[in-house]
Amino acid sequence: MNNSLTLLGLLNREPSYGYDLKHSYDRYFGSGKALAFGQVYSTLARMVRDELIRALGEETGAGPDRKKYEITGAGEDKVHEWLFTPDVPSEALQSNLFAKTVIALLLGNDAEQLLDLQRSEHMARMRELTRLKQEGDLLQVLMCDHGLFHIEADLRWIDLTGARLTQLKKELQSA
Amino acid sequence: MSTTPSTSPILSARGLHHSFGPTQALRGIDLDVQAGEVLAVMGPSGSGKSTLLHCLAGVLIPDAGAVTYHPRGRSGMEISALRESKRARLRLTDFGFVFQFGQVLPELSAVDNVSIPLLLAGTRRAEAMRRSAELLERLELDGLGARLPGELSGGQAQRVAVARALVTAPAVLFADEPTGSLDSLASENVLTLMLEFVRATGTTVVMITHDARTAAYADREVIVRDGGIGAGYRVTA
Numbered sequence: 001m002n003n004s005l006t007l008l009g010l011l012n013r014e015p016s017y018g019y020d021l022k023h024s025y026d027r028y029f030g031s032g033k034a035l036a037f038g039q040v041y042s043t044l045a046r047m048v049r050d051e052l053i054r055a056l057g058e059e060t061g062a063g064p065d066r067k068k069y070e071i072t073g074a075g076e077d078k079v080h081e082w083l084f085t086p087d088v089p090s091e092a093l094q095s096n097l098f099a100k101t102v103i104a105l106l107l108g109n110d111a112e113q114l115l116d117l118q119r120s121e122h123m124a125r126m127r128e129l130t131r132l133k134q135e136g137d138l139l140q141v142l143m144c145d146h147g148l149f150h151i152e153a154d155l156r157w158i159d160l161t162g163a164r165l166t167q168l169k170k171e172l173q174s175a
Numbered sequence: 176m177s178t179t180p181s182t183s184p185i186l187s188a189r190g191l192h193h194s195f196g197p198t199q200a201l202r203g204i205d206l207d208v209q210a211g212e213v214l215a216v217m218g219p220s221g222s223g224k225s226t227l228l229h230c231l232a233g234v235l236i237p238d239a240g241a242v243t244y245h246p247r248g249r250s251g252m253e254i255s256a257l258r259e260s261k262r263a264r265l266r267l268t269d270f271g272f273v274f275q276f277g278q279v280l281p282e283l284s285a286v287d288n289v290s291i292p293l294l295l296a297g298t299r300r301a302e303a304m305r306r307s308a309e310l311l312e313r314l315e316l317d318g319l320g321a322r323l324p325g326e327l328s329g330g331q332a333q334r335v336a337v338a339r340a341l342v343t344a345p346a347v348l349f350a351d352e353p354t355g356s357l358d359s360l361a362s363e364n365v366l367t368l369m370l371e372f373v374r375a376t377g378t379t380v381v382m383i384t385h386d387a388r389t390a391a392y393a394d395r396e397v398i399v400r401d402g403g404i405g406a407g408y409r410v411t412a
Contacts, residue, residue, distance in 0.1 A: 152388055
């Protein structure tokens with residue numbers, strides 16, 4: 001998740017203090033991982049520098065938490081562009097797992113065990129997300145569902161690859 | 176209040192082998208199911224999952240090996256050595272069953288469907304109806320007891336099947352793809368209600384599923400592969 005753009009998106013609703021912004025972020029997205037104040041203020045400073053937001057005057061004795069920020073036109077464009085540009089589907093885990101599977105077969109190691117260990121790890125995470133879902137509000141349910149469906153996709157790949165290991169090994173040995 | 180799974184097995188399978196003609200469905204399975212746990216049994220089609228479940232539940236007698244049942248407060252018994260009449264009795268009183276397509280009787284109302292196992296076990300009709308209605312309410316089907324299965328949604332009909340399986344307060348619930356025919360939301364609803372109930376009552380569950388999201392409701396999973404428990408099996412509770 002892109003924290004800077006998410007914060008910018010929250011500022012697109014209405015001008016806000018850094019303190020309030022952090023709490024909005026934590027409420028919607030910070031489940032189990034609240035954003036640090038330092039990170040919020042450094043992100044805001046960077047966005048001021050890039051003219052995506054501006055400070056609305058300072059109050060006396062002002063630390064960064066006494067500043068109110070509003071989004072600029074360029075900032076609004078940036079949020080719009082972010083919202084309507086599709087993300088590149090992430091293949092990072094699969095690439096790594098794919099590489100590990102091939103290397104295990106090339107080394108004569110137990111690739112099936114490697115996949116089983118990964119499956120156990122995935123299932124443990126799915127159980128954790130399922131528990132979180134049962135305790136949470138609908139926002140948390142949606143967030144957990146997103147994670148669950150992605151992990152499930154990895155598991156399908158693991159299962160299918162597990163079923164193809166014998167053939168894969170033959171092909172690698174004859175290559 | 177939910178109960179914590181104990182660490183004593185309620186079902187123990189040792190060296191299970193079973194064949195259908197030339198096809199070896201089980202090739203030496205050892206498995207302990209702990210009392211009060213929810214166990215997911217996963218694995219590819221044809222891997223032996225259903226055969227394993229049928230052996231654990233005393234529906235099938237394995238060609239070799241033994242299944243022992245350790246009921247709370249009673250002495251253990253080797254299910255695989257019991258006569259069919261005794262196994263049938265055990266399935267009625269101690270075990271509950273849920274299948275993918277519910278298999279509720281279409282001519283009977285929801286509450287009549289749920290009461291069948293109680294009536295077969297000799298409970299008086301009024302008492303059977305009272306307990307069935309109570310369970311339907313627990314599964315959020317209050318007010319729908321008089322409806323025929325055809326007048327219910329898929330998720331509601333499946334909850335009737337779950338209620339029927341749980342109405343005798345079984346020690347073990349066997350579920351074979353219990354939400355396999357439902358969409359994601361209905362499936363989640365059935366699983367949540369079913370598992371809330373079993374965790375509150377300490378009922379042990381053995382649940383076959385292809386679906387990792389369904390398996391994630393369990394305490395742990397085992398993978399059945401080529402008639403054996405997967406090589407990488409480890410407890411991840």
